[in-house]
Amino acid sequence: MEIDYRNKLILAPMVRVGTLPFRQLAAEYGADITYGEEIIDHKLIKCERRINDVLGTIDVVEKGTGTVVFRTCPEERSRVVFQMGTSDAVRALRAAQSVCMDVAALDINMGCPKSFSISGGMGAALLTKPDLIHDILTTLKRNLDIPVTCKIRLLKSPQDTVELARRIEKTGVSALAVHGRKVADRPRDPAKWSEIADVVAAVSIPVIANGDVFEYEDFERLKVATGASSVMVARGALWNASIFSPKGKLPWEDVKREYVRKSILWDNDIRSSKHTLREMIAHYSSLGLPEWTAVIKSDTLEDLARLYEEEKYYEHVNEKRSSFLGSR
Structure with a gap:
């Protein structure tokens, strides 16, 4: 079933945070779509899928060690997005095939500025490789039965970001998430909502705006300011996951x-x-x-x-x- 990416409140992918308990917490408070933490394709290939009857979960477990790399449950099947780190189309497809039956969509991380991602050619390193981006996304889109999306950051100029977004749109992805900061920006730097708006104006696929959402009212502010289809939040949700509740934050x-x-x-x-x-x-x-x-x-x-x-x-x-x- 295709996810509708319009008018949605979305939990952003967060490393070591976006596990099943936190995703379920966010959903309980009102999140419509929840992204898991980024999992690298190399790790996923070393895993196997197991049914956990005791917990009622589906576990992706590392062979040999028994370490649970990803855990999900039937209740979140229609809203959980699996985010993957990759730098190779063939490897990405091989890795995705082990999780695609248990998640609502697959997202490729193209925005992480951390050194471990960039050194492996993943995350924000992909932003300067449009041909590779095209190869990865089209390969996944052609071979998977679930929606494929990606998450990017702003490039050096608004025009560069728009050109990349248009290139991504041509791959047939279902949606594009845009974090309103550049790779060199720090979290304390204000997100550039106007540059997300430039992307929204340039493409016809749903755009998910991300950056500087700290109160429930900010969802609508960001949506109106950018024209985005939906809004994604990371830190605001981490600090208090009830940010998704229209009734206001809980203690x-x-x-x-x-x-x-x-x-x-x-x-x-x-x-x-x-x-x-x-x-x-x-x-x-x-x-x-x-x-x-x-x-x-x-x-x-x-x-x-x-x-x-x-x-x-x-x-x-x-x-x-x-x-x-x-x-x-």
Whole structure:
């Protein structure tokens, strides 16, 4: 089923954050589409798909180590977008074939400015290789039954960005996400909404605008300012995932506690949960606070349950799993 990319509130891809618990949290608060964290094609090729009957999930697991690289569930099948890092069309297709049956769409990361992406020819390194972009996107589009999209950053000039967007449109992708910053820009630099508007005016496919959304009202402001079909948020959602709620943000403490519950429910990797909680805490409070230290010292999800007073929920979830295993 094709995703409709018009009038949607979208959770942006965030490394080590966009796992199943956080995606489900954002969806519960009102996100229409949720992007997973970027997974590199090299890693995906080393994985196999497994059904996890205990959790009710589909797991993409690294062979040999048993490490869960990607976890999803049937409830999010119609809205979860798998984001991949790649620099090779054939490898990208091979990797995508292991996840395409369980996600709503596939997105290629062409905006990450981090050195690990750029050094591998991925992420923002693709922005200067339009022929390779064309090769990757057309190969995926021709061979996959799900929508294919990509996410870019602004280039050196507005005209360069527009030309690339037009080239991308010709590949037949279903939508294009544009982060309103250049590779050299820092998060504190204001997003250039006017340059996203230039892209919207130049193409006919849906454009997803991304950059400087920190309150629910900013979704509409960015949409009106750019003419974009939909709006995507990263940091604003990380700091308080209830940004997606038209009723207004929930108290920060409630959102953290609900994230911990979902981490327990989906047996999330403890390192990912700790990282996400640290990012939440860092925005609102001093890093020296006892809570920050306690999160760092937590070794298990049970430790986090204790810290956030969710011991009863932890026990309840584990009792249900034990009874399920006992009945098999």
